[in-house]
Each structure stands twice: as structure tokens, then as C-alpha cells.
Amino acid sequence: MTSPDPDGLLAEQLLRLTRRVHRIQKHHLQQRGLGVTPAQARLLRILAHCDTSPRMADLAERLEVVPRAVTTLVDGLEASGKVRRVPDPTNRRVIRVELTDDGQEALRELRGxxxxxxxxxxxxxxxxxxxxxxxxxDTLVDGPPAPARGRTC
Structure with missing residues (x-):
């Protein structure tokens, strides 16, 4: 007979809690009728904390996802009028993302x-x-210190 793996049990509990948190947050978002997914809500929160309009690549890094995933999130938020893509003033090839007034209002609802x-x-x-x-x-999220990297937001 094998003994239980305490670390494996903790990891499973954390995964179950993560799924529960996601499910409850999604329910509360739906109740408010915002038409925003938890992933889109996270992107809006990141935009709100940026000093300048970030590049799509910056958002992908902050969200810890591939750039294509950010494109999909921004597409949905742009279609609903919560964000807009704007050209970078110094480099035409770079696209930045900024909150609209509707996006600011959505953030207030999201906080609730x-x-x-x-x-x-x-x-x-x-x-x-x-x-x-x-x-x-905090201890688990922070983990070991990571090498310092420049952040734009």
C-alpha cells in the first residue's frame, strides 16, 4: 500500500480552489451583465494599472500568455467598445491598447x-x-526572486 503524497494532495486542493474561484468570479460577472470573461477582466485591470498604453507584447508578458491569446482578448473587448487599438506615435508598426470610457465604467462594475x-x-x-x-x-505567488526586467506597466 502506498502512502498519500501530501504535496500532491495540496496541489490538487489548490487546483480545485482555482477552479472554484474562476467559477464564482464568472458567475458574479454574468450577474452584472458586463459581457466580460474573467480573462478579459484581468486584461482590463492590467490596462488600468499601466502608466501608458501598453503594446500587445507587453500585455502578453503581463498576462503570461502567448501574444495570440492577447489578440483574441483585445478583439472581444474592442468589439464591445471597452478598449481600442492605437498606433504607437514613434513606430507605426507597433499597436498599443488603451481603455475607453466604457472600459473605465466596466472596471468600476468589475470591482464590485x-x-x-x-x-x-x-x-x-x-x-x-x-x-x-x-x-x-503571498509566499507561494512570489516564489523565489526572479531576475529584474523592465516593465512598462
Whole structure:
């Protein structure tokens, strides 16, 4: 008989939690009728934190996805009027992405959806448990220090 693999069990719990968080966030987004997927919501949040309109390649790096995935996300957000593509003023071949007024409004709604989803997900935890979880998650998310790279947003 083999003994249980504690690290494997933890990894499975994290995966199950990730799927649950995704499902709950999607539900809260749908309730608000924004027509935005969780991935699109993440892209909007990244745009909101950028000092300048980022290039598509910058967005792909920040989202940790291939550039083609960003193109699909931007296509959907552009079709709904939440972002627009703009030419780079110094290089015509480079396309940048910026939020529109509708995108800014969507972000306000998204914040409300995130708060509601977080409250639902964290409801079973006490304040002390939430603090401990936050600290543990920071440790896991940060991981070992990575080499410094320039970020545009």
C-alpha cells in the first residue's frame, strides 16, 4: 500500500480552489451583465494599472500568455467598445491598447463583482484565517526572486 503524497494532495486542493474561484468570479460577472470573461477582466485591470498604453507584447508578458491569446482578448473587448487599438506615435508598426470610457465604467462594475466573489469565497474563514491565508498565498505567488526586467506597466 502506498502512502498519500501530501504535496500532491495540496496541489490538487489548490487546483480545485482555482477552479472554484474562476467559477464564482464568472458567475458574479454574468450577474452584472458586463459581457466580460474573467480573462478579459484581468486584461482590463492590467490596462488600468499601466502608466501608458501598453503594446500587445507587453500585455502578453503581463498576462503570461502567448501574444495570440492577447489578440483574441483585445478583439472581444474592442468589439464591445471597452478598449481600442492605437498606433504607437514613434513606430507605426507597433499597436498599443488603451481603455475607453466604457472600459473605465466596466472596471468600476468589475470591482464590485470581485468584492462579491471574494466575500462568497472567503465567507467560511475567520479574520485570522484570512490573514494567514493571505500571507501563505503571498509566499507561494512570489516564489523565489526572479531576475529584474523592465516593465512598462
Amino acid at each position: 463583482a470581485r468584492v462579491s466573489a471574494a466575500q462568497e469565497i472567503l465567507a467560511p474563514l475567520t479574520g485570522a484565517q484570512r490573514e494567514a491565508l493571505g500571507s501563505l498565498l
